Amino acid sequence: MIASSTIILLIALFLPVSELTILLYLTAFLIIGYPVIWQSIKNIVHGEVLDEHFLMTVATVGALLLSDYPEAIAVMLFYQIGDLFEDVAVNQSKQSISALLKVKATIATIVTANGERAMKPENVQPGQLMRIKPGERVALDGELIQGNTSLDTSALTGESLPRDVQVGDQVLSGAINLTGVIDVRVTKPYRDSTIARILDLVQNASQKKTTTEKFIKRFAKVYTPVVVGLAVLLAVVPPLLVGSWATWINRALVFLVISCPCALVISVPLSFFGGIGAASRHGILVKGSNFLEAMNQVSTIAFDKTGTLTQGHFSVTDVLPLQPWHQDELLGLAAAVESQSIHPIARSIVEAYQGDLSKYRLDELHETAGHGISGHVDGHSVIAGNVKAMQAGDIKVPNSQPTCTTVFVAIDGQLAGRIQVADQPKPDAKAAINALQQHGVHQTVLLTGDNQQTANTIGQQLGMSHIAAELLPEQKVTEVDRLTDNAHQAHHRVAFVGDGINDTPVLARADVGIAMGGLGADAAIEAADIVIMNDQPSKIAKLMAIAKHTKRIVWENIIFALVIKILFLSLGAFGIVGMWEAVFADVGVTLIAIINALRLQRE
Numbered sequence: 001m002i003a004s005s006t007i008i009l010l011i012a013l014f015l016p017v018s019e020l021t022i023l024l025y026l027t028a029f030l031i032i033g034y035p036v037i038w039q040s041i042k043n044i045v046h047g048e049v050l051d052e053h054f055l056m057t058v059a060t061v062g063a064l065l066l067s068d069y070p071e072a073i074a075v076m077l078f079y080q081i082g083d084l085f086e087d088v089a090v091n092q093s094k095q096s097i098s099a100l101l102k103v104k105a106t107i108a109t110i111v112t113a114n115g116e117r118a119m120k121p122e123n124v125q126p127g128q129l130m131r132i133k134p135g136e137r138v139a140l141d142g143e144l145i146q147g148n149t150s151l152d153t154s155a156l157t158g159e160s161l162p163r164d165v166q167v168g169d170q171v172l173s174g175a176i177n178l179t180g181v182i183d184v185r186v187t188k189p190y191r192d193s194t195i196a197r198i199l200d201l202v203q204n205a206s207q208k209k210t211t212t213e214k215f216i217k218r219f220a221k222v223y224t225p226v227v228v229g230l231a232v233l234l235a236v237v238p239p240l241l242v243g244s245w246a247t248w249i250n251r252a253l254v255f256l257v258i259s260c261p262c263a264l265v266i267s268v269p270l271s272f273f274g275g276i277g278a279a280s281r282h283g284i285l286v287k288g289s290n291f292l293e294a295m296n297q298v299s300t301i302a303f304d305k306t307g308t309l310t311q312g313h314f315s316v317t318d319v320l321p322l323q324p325w326h327q328d329e330l331l332g333l334a335a336a337v338e339s340q341s342i343h344p345i346a347r348s349i350v351e352a353y354q355g356d357l358s359k360y361r362l363d364e365l366h367e368t369a370g371h372g373i374s375g376h377v378d379g380h381s382v383i384a385g386n387v388k389a390m391q392a393g394d395i396k397v398p399n400s401q402p403t404c405t406t407v408f409v410a411i412d413g414q415l416a417g418r419i420q421v422a423d424q425p426k427p428d429a430k431a432a433i434n435a436l437q438q439h440g441v442h443q444t445v446l447l448t449g450d451n452q453q454t455a456n457t458i459g460q461q462l463g464m465s466h467i468a469a470e471l472l473p474e475q476k477v478t479e480v481d482r483l484t485d486n487a488h489q490a491h492h493r494v495a496f497v498g499d500g501i502n503d504t505p506v507l508a509r510a511d512v513g514i515a516m517g518g519l520g521a522d523a524a525i526e527a528a529d530i531v532i533m534n535d536q537p538s539k540i541a542k543l544m545a546i547a548k549h550t551k552r553i554v555w556e557n558i559i560f561a562l563v564i565k566i567l568f569l570s571l572g573a574f575g576i577v578g579m580w581e582a583v584f585a586d587v588g589v590t591l592i593a594i595i596n597a598l599r600l601q602r603e
Helices: 002-013 019-045 052-065 069-104 194-203 211-242 245-259 262-281 289-297 327-338 344-352 387-392 429-438 452-462 473-489 501-509 522-527 538-573 579-602
Strands: 108-112 115-119 129-132 142-146 149-152 163-165 182-186 284-286 298-303 310-321 362-368 372-377 380-385 405-411 414-425 443-447 466-468 493-498 512-516 530-532
Touching: 002 019, 002 069, 019 052, 019 069, 052 069, 052 211, 052 245, 069 579, 211 245, 245 538, 245 579, 262 284, 262 289, 262 538, 262 579, 284 289, 284 538, 289 298, 289 493, 289 512, 289 538, 298 473, 310 327, 310 344, 327 344, 327 362, 327 372, 327 380, 327 405, 327 414, 344 405, 344 414, 372 387, 380 387, 387 405, 414 452, 429 443, 429 452, 429 538, 443 452, 443 473, 452 466, 473 493, 473 501, 493 501, 501 512, 501 522, 512 522, 530 538, 538 579
Parallel strands: 298 443, 298 493, 443 466, 493 512, 512 530
Antiparallel strands: 108 115, 108 129, 129 182, 142 182, 149 163, 284 530, 310 414, 362 372, 372 380, 380 405, 405 414
């Protein structure tokens, strides 16, 4: 459309004026202007008269009547080019976001009468039997009907410790099977999954308008009738006083073209959508431009601990042997027996041992879900596990309140020591807290269900402003409500960052809810306004930088468009500028504003 109209226009410009050239001009105009004219007619039918389509139609048809053919075509041509730029920018953002969601795709293994069959979760129906092997992620929600295992549910519950499940227990999608093979009867179809709903939210993200966008829409509804009235006065009043109707009608048409609010109406939402697209390329899913704008007002951010600021998996922090055993001996024997388990605590002990595990001779190994593992190592009877494992072996352990997860090790029927393991902060967590403070976040708060000593250790290590521990989900809501009341008094907002089902109420209550989506619970992702797909806390600071850049570009476009409009409207009213200058004041300003908004694509 743009290319064919441009070619016909160029041909007509190089031909002498004749009926043929006029026909070429009209053909080029109809090709490029038909969509705008038709949209204007449809809007009039629906009661929307004074919009940019109406202004463009009246001005260009008027220009044709005054024989300003090239100018009329140029106005429509540049308008369509502006629309093309807008479509390209929006599509780039949508493609970035859609590509981001593909990382969540999984395959479900379905048990049929003819054996196992790999299926897409979208094709699995409730009631079908799904087999999940160790190391696989659960693709769909269901009920465990055969087998027992330990599940890594840190993405669902926010807790580091795996959950032991047996026949009759519910198994949620997103959990990772750690030990045995299990069969699960599917209870929900894939279309009800959170990921499918998120994709729908992304595609409709532009429907959630910011206060700035709403203001521009309201401004345009008042501005457009005013300038149309001024154009009518300009076309009628001066000729009644001084004559020269053609001159003043031409000036009124120029005035109409200049007055079109395209730059404001198009560039502002495009800027916000560009910000959403820029965020998506950094692994940040923003469900609406209003949430991106709200990040500019956030002064307090509250964090869940496990899986949000910490890695959600264990590492050995201390090895405490009892006489006559030494650290290397205790850790070596424990690592040898744990080497046959894929439990995350067991893996952390194996990873901590720096020696050669192949030198140990293993025999009679037995693992009990929820307790630990036992066996013979080089002739020694070794048990590694929790208090329940020790009690099952009639081994006494000291009564104390541990500050972290403890693995007791018994050798030959006697307690030989203990190994302490703990969840560690994510590598970028401390840098993320520092970066947020530099971006104007005055208060960073740690809200966790863990014990106070563990919370204090992590919070102080990361430099948190305030720490609240041993909280139930409803108590987290109370804490966020208190923070929100204080922030709103200063016209600020509060964000909460979490990843588990237990964080869902808080994510929904905060001004801005941010979920860790890489391993986060489906319910948390659904409740959140923003999702960090790769689970890096440092992305929150990047999000704030994008939000600030977006806001700056929005106001650059608003100020630039209004200044140019006012200047050229004044010049047009006095006949100092003509239709070509009007094209720049309208479409040219729009193109510049769109190009400025596209800078966000490089963020």
